[in-house]
Amino acid sequence: MKRNSRLSLALHTLSHMAGDPGQMRTSADIADHAGTNPVVVRRVLGKLREAGLLTSEKGHAGGWKLARSPEEITLADVYLALDESLVATESDEPAPSCSVEYALHKRVAGVMRDIEQSLIDRLAETTISEVRGH
Amino acid sequence: MKRNSRLSLALHTLSHMAGDPGQMRTSADIADHAGTNPVVVRRVLGKLREAGLLTSEKGHAGGWKLARSPEEITLADVYLALDESLVATESDEPAPSCSVEYALHKRVAGVMRDIEQSLIDRLAETTISEVRGH
């Protein structure tokens, strides 16, 4: 896998789970299907569990499954659960001493905030169960 | 400087130039003001020159200045000139063999395309001369 793959992995996995909720899947199976590593899978899915989208169980018959109905999980839920932003915020410059730079940063940061919110709104329009059916 | 600083550097420089168009500035002066390196400045401003926003001259009295009136240069022009996207596109996976993954990628990519266009539209609302006067 390359960069920015966490969201891809998360969405891919949840979408598959939406096809058969209740089925328990191991991180090894998921990693195999996604072409990555079980530890990476657990890292990413761990975030989704923290956000209440998944549950996991240890031990013999353990694994991962959806914590809610797939109709109640939107792409935005997944995006927010990972709290990585696909909309790059301006680099966190500590002291914009230059007034021109300050005005610029303020303007651009405002636009980026709006755009990020638009993205979330758009992602919230689709659930992981809707994705499967074309 | 940290990450994603090319756009910051470009906008900062152009905004300053908008305050006194026609003045020739060297990459060394610009780098000094921006707290970076002359070579980095030339790298970034070179892109803006390719896009027709700046002109540069070699030699003794050389340097950089605006190629057009600052009222005719929008933040979107600068953003597009650098052709770096602040909206992360999904990782360019070559073969989405899995049908679920294919549907997902298509859906998310469509949203990202729209968001990117929204960003450009928003940035096009502001010129580099408007930024200065808050």
Next chain:
DNA sequence: GACGAATGCAACCGTAATTGTTACTTATGC
């Protein structure tokens, strides 16, 4: 024409971020 000052450009280094990997611990069901 020689010299200094500027861009243009290529190559490389250092650092930060991310993914991949290994190893080990913990928990669970058989």
Next chain:
DNA sequence: GCATAAGTAACAATTACGGTTGCATTCGTC
């Protein structure tokens, strides 16, 4: 008890990016 799974920490490999150096080229001035 033992196999199997997640949980986690630590480390390696890769990538991206800014920064740096060096040198060629161009232009004005003496």
